[in-house]
Amino acid sequence: MTPPERSREIRASTRRAADLVLTTAPFERASLTTPQIMREVLVAALLVLALSCWFFGLAALLIVGAAAAGAAGTEWVATRNGIGTSLGDYSALTTGVLLGLTLPPVLPLWMAFLGGVVAIGLGKLVWGGLGQNLFNPALVGRAFLQAAFPTALTTWANPRGLEGFFDLPPSLLALPLFRAEVDAVSAATPLGLAKFEHEITDLGALLVGNTAGSLGETSAALLAVCGLWLALRRIFDWRLPLAMLISVGALSGALFLANPASSPPPLFMLLSGGLLFAAVFMVTDPVTTPSTPGGAWIFGAGVGGLVVLIRLFGGLPEGVMYSILLMNALTPHVERHTQRRPFGGSR
């Protein structure tokens, strides 16, 4: 284009204003979007899944896949309309994968799928969809499974390593509502050992993840890396997991000092069970936790306190799920009472 033509074109466009777009300020936006936040959490969860496959073989992938399919399928069926579905915000998929990672490695696939359906249906959609639910949807799904299939949800297996990657436990393929053949030797989790046998698992094994347990709660080291990564990328509010860890460490430390014989050491409490997995992936759910900084500290500390109480004084070896669900119920109240004083003013 020659210069005169170019300048004529520019002149012409200055004359034309009919197609200027009217919107309100601001005209600049930060780049991070909600689907991106969900995607980053999903990627971190998939890293955990990869390690889980190393320990538990193809079964890990199939169980998480079944839960994710249940979750995403339910979201798709319920929200599809002429324009599209809300699957594109990645939140249903994330919920499904996170639910899958809280399940035992020998769980029948149909149960995992059903868990996904309940997580999204009962945990999220009946409340009004993304952002409206009071309770963590993945944990609602897990709580349902725990109530409906208590035996299956507490049947564990020891990690086998890569040999026999393709060997599936027979229980995995059980038909819905038929009794699963339990030929797998049920293994004890470190928390079960601590509670019922007073046996403290080696911390090195907990760090690597070479222990029995849910798919995602295995390697403390990998979970710590994922948590640090997400916190540094400002994907979640770092106060929530930090408050939870401090609270568990402090409370179990105090109990350990008071009575070393019957209380497990604080480091064991921090590294075992679903605690770190929940700290990185569950208490950091923005929807079901307070959005005020003060509320985040209270929420995290409350979860930590309840975990220690349930683990040491309750009937169950593990208490992370119920602790979070209980605190979820308090979130609106915590938030209401932790509003900050406005700039330069009084309440």
Added chain:
Amino acid sequence: MSAAMQLAERTRSFHGGVHPDDHKAATCALPIERMPFVERYLLPLAQHIGAPSRPVVKVGEDVQRGQTIAEPGGFVSVALHAPVTGRVTAIDLRLHPNGTMVPTIEIATDPYSSQRFARTDPVDPASLGRDEMLSRLQNGGLVGLGGAAFPSHVKLRVPEDRRVRVVVINGCECEPYLTCDHRLMLERPEAVLRGAQILAVQVGAEEICVGVESNKADAIVALRRVAAPGTTVVPLAVKYPQGAEKLLIDAIFERKVPTGGLPLDIGILVNSVGTSVALADLFDEGIPLTERVVTVTGPAVARPRNVLVPLGTPLRALLDHCGGLLPQATQVVLGGPMMGMAQKSLDVPVLKGTSGLLCLDRSAPAPAVELPCIRCGRCVEACPMLLNPARLAQLAKADRFEEMEERYHLTSCFECAACSFVCPSRIPLVQWIRVGKTMLRKRRSS
């Protein structure tokens, strides 16, 4: 000691805020240039906060540049002056940049005039009594040039029971893209400080403080070079909205203006760099407010620049002067990108409060689809007034406007839009807050 080291001494700030890209590189090194006169000028009678001005000229009357064409229409109102020598061709309703139709004086430029200013004699403001000084401000058309256009004589009327200790000049220019104040501090540092000194003498303040964001190191050096004893230039952290009056005071003095109060309540008076220069020109040169510096910039204008523009210049003429709007332009915004106002028509004029003319293209974030709030709390972290924007928006959508004010301090919000900026779900939070304010006013007045 290098300038960078001096700046490292202390860069203070406030709690919250956001860090948008500053986009200032296109114009921050371009000297201010004067815009040639164009054929006609449009002067809306309402370009300041308060009552509109009252015209004192008739259609067909000849006016000289600098002559009063409208007088103050009340106490909170200022005069308006002809930006050009020419003839009044119409006084009727025209489109205002705020989207309403407003009585407007149209002046056709006399092409044969020398465009000499009808200036009054310079006067030493220290020799004037308080009321005389304030009425000169009002009749000189002086308003805050930072954007709000609040009449200066009202701001300067300090009640008997208050004492101003410090005059603060606001040189933050925290809005992205804008560089007009930066250039004024570089090119006319004496005028900036002279205006501050006039203010200090008038209100009896013993100290002058200029707050400048540390990304304008050259402006800090320029101001310090001409600063008299008793004047300090304070580098501040680069963060939006550092230039908001209360946050500026918080950053410099670590003192908070009480909720619902004014800086005056803690003995501080804040004025912008542009206002300070206009004040110096009014008394030392005898010229009323008839022109201002506007940054014309953005990816969709051919030649971005800082222009000294006669008030009333139509945007179309200003854009032509800057090489024109590029074909890919999608939005034209008056002011900065965080608090500015999009325009539908290019026939609206530059006003006293116009600091920038942004030409944005498709690369600027489009009005994206809104997703549900995931309660992530990013808006809560960003809010410099420590409010809960997500909750406020939720209440506004539910028609619970009274609760917005009673429990969530709606009126503390000064609409900086930091919440909308960070929201990952692209919820127009600040817009919902504006809705809440408007509806609450309506309900309370009925």
